[in-house]
Amino acid sequence: xxxxxxxxxxxxxxxxxxxxxxxxxxxxxxxxxxxxxxxxxxxxxxxxxxxxxxxxxxxxxxxxxxxxxxxxxxxxxxxxxxxxxxxxxxxxxxxxxxxxxxxxxxxxxxxxxxxxxxxxxxxxxxxxxxxxxxxxxxxxxxxxxxxxxxxxxxxxxxxxxxxxxxxxxxxxxxxxxxxxxxxxxxxxxxxxxxxxxxxxxxxxxxxxxxxxxxxxxxxxxxxxxxxxxxxxxxxxxxxxxxxxxxxxxxxxxxxxxxxxxxxxxxxxxxxxxxxxxxxxxxxxxxxxxxxxxxxxxxxxxxxxxxxxxxxxxxxx
Amino acid sequence: xxxxxxxxxxxxxxxxxxxxxxxxxxxxxxxxxxxxxxxxxxxxxxxxxxxxxxxxxxxxxxxxxxxxxxxxxxxxxxxxxxxxxxxxxxxxxxxxxxxxxxxxxxxxxxxxxxxxxxxxxxxxxxxxxxxxxxxxxxxxxxxxxxxxxxxxxxxxxxxxxxxxxxxxxxxxxxxxxxxxxxxxxxxxxxxxxxxxxxxxxxxxxxxxxxxxxxxxxxxxxxxxxxxxxxxxxxxxxxxxxxxxxxxxxxxxxxxxxxxxxxxxxxxxxxxxxxxxxxxxxxxxxxxxxxxxxxxxxxxxxxxxxxxxxxxxxxxx
Numbered sequence: 001x002x003x004x005x006x007x008x009x010x011x012x013x014x015x016x017x018x019x020x021x022x023x024x025x026x027x028x029x030x031x032x033x034x035x036x037x038x039x040x041x042x043x044x045x046x047x048x049x050x051x052x053x054x055x056x057x058x059x060x061x062x063x064x065x066x067x068x069x070x071x072x073x074x075x076x077x078x079x080x081x082x083x084x085x086x087x088x089x090x091x092x093x094x095x096x097x098x099x100x101x102x103x104x105x106x107x108x109x110x111x112x113x114x115x116x117x118x119x120x121x122x123x124x125x126x127x128x129x130x131x132x133x134x135x136x137x138x139x140x141x142x143x144x145x146x147x148x149x150x151x152x153x154x155x156x157x158x159x160x161x162x163x164x165x166x167x168x169x170x171x172x173x174x175x176x177x178x179x180x181x182x183x184x185x186x187x188x189x190x191x192x193x194x195x196x197x198x199x200x201x202x203x204x205x206x207x208x209x210x211x212x213x214x215x216x217x218x219x220x221x222x223x224x225x226x227x228x229x230x231x232x233x234x235x236x237x238x239x240x241x242x243x244x245x246x247x248x249x250x251x252x253x254x255x256x257x258x259x260x261x262x263x264x265x266x267x268x269x270x271x272x273x274x275x276x277x278x279x280x281x282x283x284x285x286x287x288x289x290x291x292x293x294x295x296x297x298x299x300x301x302x303x304x305x306x307x308x309x310x311x312x313x314x315x316x
Numbered sequence: 317x318x319x320x321x322x323x324x325x326x327x328x329x330x331x332x333x334x335x336x337x338x339x340x341x342x343x344x345x346x347x348x349x350x351x352x353x354x355x356x357x358x359x360x361x362x363x364x365x366x367x368x369x370x371x372x373x374x375x376x377x378x379x380x381x382x383x384x385x386x387x388x389x390x391x392x393x394x395x396x397x398x399x400x401x402x403x404x405x406x407x408x409x410x411x412x413x414x415x416x417x418x419x420x421x422x423x424x425x426x427x428x429x430x431x432x433x434x435x436x437x438x439x440x441x442x443x444x445x446x447x448x449x450x451x452x453x454x455x456x457x458x459x460x461x462x463x464x465x466x467x468x469x470x471x472x473x474x475x476x477x478x479x480x481x482x483x484x485x486x487x488x489x490x491x492x493x494x495x496x497x498x499x500x501x502x503x504x505x506x507x508x509x510x511x512x513x514x515x516x517x518x519x520x521x522x523x524x525x526x527x528x529x530x531x532x533x534x535x536x537x538x539x540x541x542x543x544x545x546x547x548x549x550x551x552x553x554x555x556x557x558x559x560x561x562x563x564x565x566x567x568x569x570x571x572x573x574x575x576x577x578x579x580x581x582x583x584x585x586x587x588x589x590x591x592x593x594x595x596x597x598x599x600x601x602x603x604x605x606x607x608x609x610x611x612x613x614x615x616x617x618x619x620x621x622x623x624x625x626x627x628x629x630x631x632x
Contacts, residue, residue, distance in 0.1 A: 033486075033487060033488050040486075040487035040488040040492040040516075041487070041492050041495045041496050041499070043495060043499060044487050044491065044492055044495035045487060048487065100452075101452075104448055104449075104452060107448065109443070109444035109445045109448060110445050110448065127425070128425035129425045129426050129498055130495075130498075132420055132423065132425060132426065132448070133420075133491055133494055133495050133498070135452070136416075136417075136420060136451070136452075136455065136491050137486050137487040137491035137492070137495075139452065139455050139456070140455070140482050140485040140486030140487070140489070140491060141482075141486050141487065143459050143478055143481070143482035144479070144482040144483055144486055146478070146482075147475055147476075147478045147479035147482055148479075150472075150475065155471050155472040155474075155475040155476075156466075156471040156472075158471075158474075158475035158478070158479075159463055159466065159471040159474035159475050159478075160463075160471075162459055162462070162463045162474070162475075162478045163460070163463035163464075163474075165459070166456050166457075166459035166460040166462075166463060167460055169456040170349075170356075170453050170456030170457050170460055171349060171356035171357070171360050171361060171364065171453040171456070171457060172349050172356040173456070175360065175449055175452050175453035175456060176356040176357050176360055176453070178449055179357045179359060179360035179446075179449050179453075180357045182445055182446075182449070183357070183359060200356075
């Protein structure tokens with residue numbers, strides 16, 4: 001089976017982004033949060049919605065959905081519709097973790113940033129206590145989304161999705177990477193140390209996005225390992241490009257403050273390797289990612305491939 | 317089957333506390349955190365251990381273990397040993413959520429407290445960024461503990477435990493209650509509003525502790541509903557007693573700053589009802605809790621009963 005030559009990534013992304021936005025808007029709401037005891041307070045929900053809705057490229061949810069489609073593409077009977085309950089929940093759960101990390105990262109005691117996606121950051125708009133609590137509640141909501149009634153998502157899949165997300169978020173994942181980042185200001189890291197930091201800080205959650213999508217499908221162990229390698233290379237490539245953009249783009253294009261890494265004396269791929277070698281490194285990582293996709297043997301990985309290429313060519 | 321008249325709660329609690337302490341010390345450590353990608357940073361682990369170990373009454377873990385034993389007590393073949401993998405993981409996961417909430421609650425933007433369990437609070441000792449990250453990582457670790465390899469805990473139980481914990485922690489649970497608490501400073505709440513706030517803020521996680529223990533056993537729906545009512549009454553009783561102690565105890569006994577609620581002009585059961593009616597209310601809630609235990613029809617609920625009575629008679 002040979003896929004048609006042309007794949008409309010922009011159309012695919014737009015259609016799937018709409019589904020993700022709708023699902024997030026539904027689930028981060030008083031009726032969307034199922035609980036017998038009591039309704040959640042409106043002010044907290046409003047803060048959570050501000051932190052998540054109407055913003056972001058939704059790269060992580062798109063990776064979940066693309067991986068789920070790739071994992072099922074061999075068997076049309078198994079192919080989930082884009083609105084498949086498991087994959088949409090997984091996609092939104094990853095985005096909630098990403099969103100909470102941005103809210104906490106922007107706080108005065110961390111990066112002290114006032115601008116995010118072109119809007120005032122959450123603590124600027126709702127106060128520090130509101131930002132702290134909204135971030136905490138977003139993390140919990142991610143795991144709540146992954147554990148609905150078992151008629152909606154099989155228990156075995158719920159357990160696997162929670163496992164992947166918890167590991168990628170915690171001290172051996174995103175939070176651990178942020179702790180290293182915090183401790184590395186002003187230090188001269190070498191490339192290996194920089195890679196380890198970013199594998200935790202950014203890479204773990206991007207890789208988990210791919211693996212959570214895969215967990216919504218049916219894959220051979222070999223194909224699963226290949227997708228894990230794809231996710232790892234993509235995660236690193238994303239961070240190298242992020243470091244490049246921090247130097248080459250302006251704040252208006254980024255939707256956040258540009259040049260912050262250099263101002264804060266943080267080690268980056270550009271400061272460690274130089275600009276041109278960093279760009280070459282990003283290309284090499286893309287090649288690795290695409291090679292892993294090919295190794296997976298999956299019949300249709302065009303959405304994953306398109307997302308990887310987009311990560312490299314993005315301007316913000 | 318009639319249980320012996322005397323139950324040694326102190327002995328039961330001490331033995332189970334040791335198991336919980338050992339398990340927490342094991343799981344909050346570099347080798348305890350299983351991840352193929354990378355080791356978590358030592359500084360973050362140290363902060364997490366400071367936040368969790370050597371402190372606290374471990375009431376929530378004890379409730380998990382007591383409920384699990386009650387839920388299996390009808391069938392000796394099903395009775396878990398106290399070191400049963402599922403129940404210990406559930407017990408420690410609840411404690412990690414409780415510990416993270418204290419770390420974030422103590423931060424300057426929230427309660428700005430400097431003393432906790434007789435020690436400097438986490439942000440005083442490790443800085444605000446360290447406290448923020450350690451709290452975030454503790455929440456993730458709670459869900460990581462609940463989702464080990466399926467050979468250790470069946471997937472169905474993992475999903476149920478994650479579901480109970482996520483709901484009790486998030487915006488329709490603990491985080492939601494804290495948001496209401498934050499918004500209620502200086503307001504004149506009536507008793508119903510106060511109860512709703514505390515049902516979310518403190519009650520949800522205490523009730524979840526009981527239900528998570530029950531989920532590690534085998535219960536009829538009726539017995540499960542009875543334990544849910546037990547957990548709800550106990551959760552409220554705990555908060556009423558907390559409000560009473562804030563007025564009647566001193567900081568040295570409490571291990572935290574006494575009189576803070578009044579200083580901060582926070583509504584409490586004492587400020588809303590008066591001291592003596594609050595004490596009577598606590599007794600009535602204990603009677604409700606014990607009645608629910610009886611209704612459960614479970615043959616041996618002495619540990620749960622003892623813990624409920626201890627909640628009422630505690631001095632800190």
